[in-house]
Amino acid sequence: MSDVRRSEQTQDSNPLRQLSDEDLVRVLVEGNQQAMEVVFDRYYRMVMRVALRIVRDPGEAQDVVQVVFTDFYRSAQLFDVEKGSLKAWLLQYAYGRSINRKQSLKSRNFYHKVDAESLEMAVSKSSGRLFNLELPEIRMLAEQVLATLGEKQRNVIEMVCFRGMTLAETAAEVGDSLGNVQHTYYRGLEKLRGFLSVHAQRKVLPESSHRAVSRKSDRVEKRQHEHEMEIVKARSL
């Protein structure tokens, strides 16, 4: 209860909490470190949920969360709203870091952990935008595609993606070999990716909506700037 009361107080008293993700990042880049606090409060649970689901260890998950937010803080100026929302950016980043950590933990006894990280670096050359779609849209479309998959593929995808089971656990559950389950998973996931790619290519925003969006963002930016000046003056006093 005390945490709720405290967050209510902070909600009331911190104007930064009213900002959108884009404005928050801009304020952070301009040097207002309190914006980082707001980013943390807003997305800690999402990042920790992803990390915990993948690495399955609270200590390791905490490390991943620390890395994600620290890296974000250091590279906040590289964030580009055109490439996707902050939420999607953090989600993908958290996912990638968690997979890295998981792979590193798995391979710790066999080869240098740089090998696992180098995979992530190799992939970083890709575009970084996920099918030009928002996260809820991706989720909804994925569920629609799942319904069209064969029973075996659907079961495997649901167990791995929704229930967070490993492929070995899934193989034991369905009574099949690991190799078969790996292939089934790949086939199902490839179908999902193919469908989302096609859907993303068909989705084109009309020009009028572009202009409306930019006007709105200008007004918000101006109001936010004035508000920030007041805060900066108060702090300097």
Add this chain to the structure above:
Amino acid sequence: MNTRWRLSRHGHYKELCALASLGELPAGEAENMKGHLNACSDCREAYSGYAGINAAMIPEQSEDEGIIASLEEGSRVAVWESIARSQDRPVERRHFAEPQIVGSASRLTVKWAAAVVVTALGCFALGIRYELFRSYSSLENNQHSTAVARPEQQVGKTSTDQTPAFKQTSAVEDRLREDLSGERRHSKLLEAALAEKEKELAYVKDHNQSLRERITAEERELADTKSLLAAKSVELKQVQDSQASDKTTVVALQYQVHELTDRLNSETDNLQRERDLLSKGREIRDIVGARSLHIVDVYDADAKGRTQRPFARAFYTEGKSLVFYAYDLPMHSGDTKPTYVAWGEKNGNGSSIRSLGILVNDDQGQKRWSLSFSDPKTLAEIDSVFITLESSGDAGKPSGKRMLTAYLNDEVNHP
């Protein structure tokens, strides 16, 4: 073939991308993958796509919400420390969600520190205002002679300049005061909760203590019971051992009894034999030593006067006893064995015939038949003895042929 091989190989790498997006890349494939991804944009796109889909499909609620909440403050502190280290300077955290500090005393210290900071800020703001006011006042004094209108303008200008900044400071002060009163209320609630927990802890400690005492008492009782059980077990073993040895003794005694019984029986038989022998011996002594003993040997002769094989010997003690021995009597076999019966007679009178009994084959080796008769009254009424072969035993009257007639009234053999 090459194209097909390349396509199938490419498909293999895409499958590896799918596995890598789950963090389940098989051991030893990372180098291969890295090399391929460097060269293949299609696989890079595929990997990003797979990872993005996996990330997007993670449910927004999970069973780990409790764990996530418990790790929040620790993660927050770790992030801030990491950021501070990366910048090599302390990070300002004058803000709205203080990190969780363990222990109510530490929390209270933070609250009071916040109150001190607020007070200092307020004083500083007031001091600034005063300085500003003073500086503008001195400026007004210095320029009074040169421009009369200017001071008012400057004051007006100063007032105009001061107002927004002053308002900002007041707003900050108000916010900080609100925070402080909120923290004070929160602190009171925490203290009440702490007192409650301390009461609970004291109760639990007492309960623990009484449970420990009960456990100690139960352990003592258990130890006593164990030692009693051990003693009883020893006693039982002793009883069992003693029972076993008693059994052995009983068996030995039974065997002894059996042996003694056999010996007794044997001795009894011997004694009976001795008695019989003794009795017989007495009889013999009586016979042999009798003053009026008649010893009569009897032979039968056939019509031509030849002596037949069977013969008899009678030992007759007048008025006392008669012992009649018959030898070599003809043996008969068959289902109905005839018997030799001895008869007494007086003066050859058939009506005076008395039965003396059945002869017994008492010595088959000697083919001897014997009869002992000791009724003096009957002996006084007879003067001769003969035997007959009867088919139906002692019927009261002789029916067979007379044989071996011994006369008893001859002179005594031993005066």
